[in-house]
Amino acid sequence: MTLQLPTPMAPLKLGTRGSPLALAQANETRARLAGAFDLPFEAFEIVVIKTTGDRIIDRPLKEIGGKGLFTREIEDALLSGGIDIAIHSMKDMPTLQPEGLLLDTYLPREDVRDGFVSPGYATLADLPEGSKVGTSSLRRRAQVLVAYPHLEVVEFRGNVQTRLKKLEEGVATCTFLAMAGLNRLDRADVAQSALDPSVMLPAIAQGAIGIERRSDDSRAAEMLSALHHKETGQRLAAERAFLAALDGSCETPIAGLAELDGGTLHLRGEVLRPDGSQSIKDARSAPIEDRAELGRAMAADMLREAGPGFFDWRE
Numbered sequence: 001m002t003l004q005l006p007t008p009m010a011p012l013k014l015g016t017r018g019s020p021l022a023l024a025q026a027n028e029t030r031a032r033l034a035g036a037f038d039l040p041f042e043a044f045e046i047v048v049i050k051t052t053g054d055r056i057i058d059r060p061l062k063e064i065g066g067k068g069l070f071t072r073e074i075e076d077a078l079l080s081g082g083i084d085i086a087i088h089s090m091k092d093m094p095t096l097q098p099e100g101l102l103l104d105t106y107l108p109r110e111d112v113r114d115g116f117v118s119p120g121y122a123t124l125a126d127l128p129e130g131s132k133v134g135t136s137s138l139r140r141r142a143q144v145l146v147a148y149p150h151l152e153v154v155e156f157r158g159n160v161q162t163r164l165k166k167l168e169e170g171v172a173t174c175t176f177l178a179m180a181g182l183n184r185l186d187r188a189d190v191a192q193s194a195l196d197p198s199v200m201l202p203a204i205a206q207g208a209i210g211i212e213r214r215s216d217d218s219r220a221a222e223m224l225s226a227l228h229h230k231e232t233g234q235r236l237a238a239e240r241a242f243l244a245a246l247d248g249s250c251e252t253p254i255a256g257l258a259e260l261d262g263g264t265l266h267l268r269g270e271v272l273r274p275d276g277s278q279s280i281k282d283a284r285s286a287p288i289e290d291r292a293e294l295g296r297a298m299a300a301d302m303l304r305e306a307g308p309g310f311f312d313w314r315e
C-alpha cells in the first residue's frame with residue numbers, strides 16, 4: 001500500500017498550544033516532517049488550540065486541576081478529526097492516554113537540565129536569607145527548600161517574557177526555566193547557568209517532544225515512524241514507568257532521569273514532600289530491554305521507603 005502524502009490542498013494538521021514554546025515545537029515537527037518526506041511546509045498546517053490551562057492564567061495551577069489541563073482540548077480535537085497529530089512537551093503529559101490515541105513518537109531530546117535565571121546572582125547558593133524564588137513547579141519548590149531552607153518560594157506563572165519582567169520588577173530574585181525551552185526559543189542567554197541533574201534532578205521527560213495520533217490512523221503512524229528517535233523513547237519508557245508506578249499527579253513533587261550508556265540504562269529518581277521537609281532518592285541501572293521494569297521496581301522500593309502518609313499532605 002502506498003502512503004497517501006499530504007499536500008498544500010489537503011495538509012496534515014498539527015495541533016498545538018499557542019505559547020511561543022509550543023509553536024516552536026510545532027514548527028520543529030513540521031520542518032522534520034517536510035524534510036523526511038521532501039514536502040513543502042504548506043503540506044502541513046499548524047492548528048492552535050486553546051486549553052483550559054492557557055485560559056486560566058491568574059490562579060495557581062494546583063488549584064485548577066491536574067495534568068490534563070494543557071492537553072484535554074488538544075486530545076479532543078485529535079479524536080474528533082479536527083487535527084491529525086498533536087505536538088506535546090512530554091513533561092506535561094499524563095502517563096495514560098485516552099482510548100483511541102497513541103503517544104509513541106518522540107523527537108530527539110533537548111537539554112534535560114533546569115536553567116537558573118537571576119538578574120542579580122550567579123548561583124542559588126549566593127542568594128541571601130529570605131530571598132524569593134519564583135516558581136509554580138512543586139518539584140522545583142521542594143528541591144529548593146530541601147537544599148536551601150532559608151529561601152522563600154513564591155508562585156510564578158507565565159511565559160518566558162512575563163517571568164523575566166517579574167524578575168525585573170522584583171517579584172522574585174530568581175526563577176528556573178527548562179534549558180530545553182530556552183534553547184528552542186533561542187533564549188539560552190537568560191540563564192546564568194544550567195543546573196547539573198545531581199543538583200536539581202529534572203522533571204520526568206523534561207526536554208522531550210512527543211507526537212500523539214489516533215490509533216487507527218495508519219498514515220500518521222507511517223509518517224511519524226520516520227521521525228521517531230529510538231533512544232529518547234527508551235529513556236522515556238523508564239522514566240514514565242517510574243512516574244506511572246508512583247501514580248504521580250501534579251500534586252506530588254517527582255523528579256527522574258534516565259540516561260543511556262551503550263546497552264545499559266541508568267535511572268535516577270526523587271520524590272519529595274512539597275514543603276521540602278523530606279526527599280527520597282534512588283539510582284539504579286539495568287539492560288535497556290528491562291527499561292519499564294527498572295522504572296516500576298525503583299518506584300515500588302521508593303514508595304516502600306516513603307511509607308504511608310508521605311504523599312498525603314494539604315497546605
Ligand SMILES: NCc1[nH]cc(CCC(=O)O)c1CC(=O)O
Nearest residue numbers: 089091177178180181206207208
Ligand atoms: N510545565 C511547563 C513546561 N513544559 C515544558 C517546558 C519546557 C520544555 C521541556 O521541558 O520540554 C515547560 C517550561 C519550563 O519548565 O521551563
